[in-house]
Amino acid sequence: MTNSRVLISGAGVAGPALAYWLVRRGFDVTVVERAPELRTAGYKVDVRGAGTEVLRKMGLLKAAQAADTGMRRITYVKKNGRPLAALPADLLMGRRGDDLEIMRWDLSRLMHDATRDDVDYVFGDTITSINDRDVTFEQRKPQEFDYVVGADGLHSVTRRLSMGEVPLRHLGAYISIFTVPNTLGIEREEFMYFRPERLAFAYAMEPAQPARVGLTFASPELDFDRRDVAAQKAMLHEAFAGTGWRVDEFLAGMDRTDDFYFDSLSQVELPAWSKGRVALLGDAAYCPAPASGQGSSLALVGAYVLGRHLGEPGGLAEYERRMRPYVEKNMAFGRKMAKDMVPGGRLSIAVRSYGMRTLKYHPRKEQVIDRILAPMLDAANAIEL
């Protein structure tokens, strides 16, 4: 047991999950989150393999399963909104055992609720400098900590302050998620609509709940201000206006919502995940990109392993030694999926549509899907906990 003080930057998934384990080892934990409250934006995320095992160890698996999206079906639609093909979600998702799918916000909230009584959560603030034990903040007075952990996502400020600017690996696309009124009456069904170099998708758990919409477009790296939401919305208008289905309605809904997430499909690759008293965790250290479907599992597993070793002699090296092979497999899978996520030109859409229409009738469809998903299942389980 220890009474060392730890500062975690970021209350997404990784930050509160690490706090959970550190509190149990007697650490005094503060979590600083830049947003004024837990961020509610985001789409469905998967928790698979070792990630599910960590939820079980946290005693949160049942609660997470109760919040499962329970998705029944994926329906591919044409420009006029008519269905092109509808496939059972179980067939396509390749879930095994206790693997689950949950809204990002539900997962983040579960982690926060499990730790809020034992952890000092500070919202609406950010670290501005780290100098050995001394940390300064934008709002709070400077404080001393024994360790600082950056769980502050793809554009981690902790990473920048401790290791300098690190270029991200751009995977050739941008993704946006936002909330709109559920005018489609979606109920545990996902709609997908492909256009050349564009993908639009929408999901809701209940007809009475708003729907989450995703818009993804292929693009080389763009130079834009990440704080300028109006400029990001304008980019989405330019990329998607007039492309058919209900997309214009979604764009109008997007203009009225504050619940908005926009980022590149990018990976973080670092030669080391710690420096001195600072360690990085989750997307800040090894973002595999949303296309991998593995970001949340990596965050949960990383939190478990770091939570076990932080503060031990050689603990940070051990965290890295245990996590590297697992992370690398998932990063490779993320790069492969990013290529497949956004369609290419018209020919690629025609091939994709043909595949979707015929898959349902394929006599060995389960084997076809299993072959496609094998690398993901392998990556999801590539660590002993």
Ligand SMILES: Cc1cc2nc3c(=O)[nH]c(=O)nc-3n(C[C@H](O)[C@H](O)[C@H](O)COP(=O)(O)OP(=O)(O)OC[C@H]3O[C@@H](n4cnc5c(N)ncnc54)[C@H](O)[C@@H]3O)c2cc1C
């Ligand atoms: C709003 C949002 C929506 C997302 N939606 C999806 C999605 O739909 N699909 C998907 O696959 N992945 C999504 N992601 C990414 C996904 O959550 C992560 O890949 C995964 O859960 C790993 O979690 P993480 O805790 O490492 O990072 P994140 O979940 O990104 O959490 C990082 C946290 O750090 C906070 N933060 C950022 N900068 C600072 C700072 N300077 N100081 C303090 N706090 C800071 C952020 O506000 C956020 O709460 C989303 C991320 C966010 C932030």
